[in-house]
Amino acid sequence: MTHDPKYQHALKERDRAVESIQNVLGQNGSVLCSWVWYFDQHFERQIGREQFCAGLVALNYPGKAELLFTRLDIDQIEEVTLDQIDPEASRIWMGFRMWCVKMFSDEKKMLAELSGDMFCDLEAFTSNLNRLGWYGHEQTLFWALNRDRNEELEVKDFRFFAIDKRKYVRARKGMQDAVKLRERLARKRHLVAKARKEFKAFLKKKYGTILRAWRNLDADGSMYLQKNELFRAVKELSWQGDARLLWKGLDKDASGITFLQEVDLRSAEQLAKFKQQIMEKCGSAEALFRAMDVHKINKVHPAAFFEHCRRLGFSRVDKFLYHGLDWEGKKYLAAGDLTFLDSWKCPQYLVCSPSPQAAREFKSTLLSKCIQVI
Structure with a gap:
């Protein structure tokens, strides 16, 4: 797809569209301020076609807003983000918003920390941000927040906070849940490996070798065991371990049967x-x-x-x-x-012999495929 002439043409059209929208947004002195004032007024991080066109109308864009959106939306997902238009402005804006929700519990306490009052002017905003550990682009951020162009920020100017806080809390919970899940899976893998190791040790002690043990478990000579066969054998052998964990360790491919090579x-x-x-x-x-x-x-x-x-x-x-x-x-x-x-x-x-050459060729193929995907 990357070598498709139509796609290459679309990329060039997108680059020209990005340059056009940067010029329009920069008319007010800041791409970030224009984005917040005219486009992403609900702090959703991405805007649809209708919001985009309405913003351009408000900025008196002389061209065709619909066409500009189509050229920007090269993936046809009906959304445009600040990151597509100005990655650096997006990094600053989203970095500041995430810093805020990590630093403060709510927007009122944030305003109090930044001003010591119910209103915050640029000087207090800048000095208190620096005091609390944020440095850089303070003036741009102040005016991006101040959509009413007042000289002072009020609680209502931090409307992004509640939105981002909810997302941050959900994300943190998702991360915590993911960590707990990984821990549970790790514990389970440990228990499965432990059951398999203990069962092999039990078999070797009872039969001397794993092959003799297998031949006794696989009485019909089929060279595979089904789950019920293993459970019955475990019971008859009076093994005290967890048969279900053992089965998970032996039937690694979840095929419903296990073979000698999966045991030893x-x-x-x-x-x-x-x-x-x-x-x-x-x-x-x-x-x-x-x-x-x-x-x-x-x-x-x-x-x-x-x-x-x-x-x-x-x-x-x-x-x-x-x-x-x-x-x-x-x-x-x-x-x-x-x-x-x-x-x-x-x-x-x-029974096949190892082939270093085949291993090298396989590795080379994997690398070439991965590089192409990237």
Whole structure:
């Protein structure tokens, strides 16, 4: 869109419109004063088409007010702000207004602090602002507030205060609520992580390895657990933790099921690598078991298992893997202890090798996309 010729033309028209409105507002000596006196009389920070055109009429603008508004409103939101016309004047004005609502409780106390009376002239306004910590553009601010062009400010000249105070209080409450929400979420994340950590420690103590624990939890060999399965297992195991928090820690993608890799990534990677090597060397886990079961007794003892895997050149085959495969603690493997791998559709990321080049390319793509958006 930024390279669209029509959009580029609209930007140029907007810049010319900004220059025109600056000249009109500056006729009174101050863009800010003219903005407050003729345009944003209700201190709303933005004005619509009708207010804008009425202000230009009051300033005796000779051109077409509607056309000027359309050129300024390039995003077609039917609003124009002082920031679009004069960012520096907007910064001063809004900075002063926010300073006021932070410094004073209401407009009467503000006037009393600035004047010591019910009226405030320019000299008192300036000296008391400085005394209270505000410096800069005091004269411009005095006349911006003084829409009746009197020599003194009255309570009615601080009508912006109640409006901004309400917004400030709402914003503060919103910020406080957001902080409380973040704190609640942080506490919940901590409790979820704690439940997950404690459950893993419980499983390792009871079963020795997470893989054996998983094989006992996943009795049907589906390689995933549903919420009700986990809750039932937790109850049967007499784990004393919060099962609901545990589930949130295991089902991170809210899919309704959890997998071995969500319980323990390292165990999942080892098992996935074992399956990959089986497929490459033997074609299936069933074929591997038949090859190892040389005596046709449907039993493969640890020594035979490790020897056969060594001859085939398998890597990452150790006592922890065997311990997990022998999930019932029989001291031997039966056919069913391996053949569940044939139906396991493990994610590719568990077995693929890391690629620094792919990581660099991905990072570069992200940066280029973000820069374009900005």
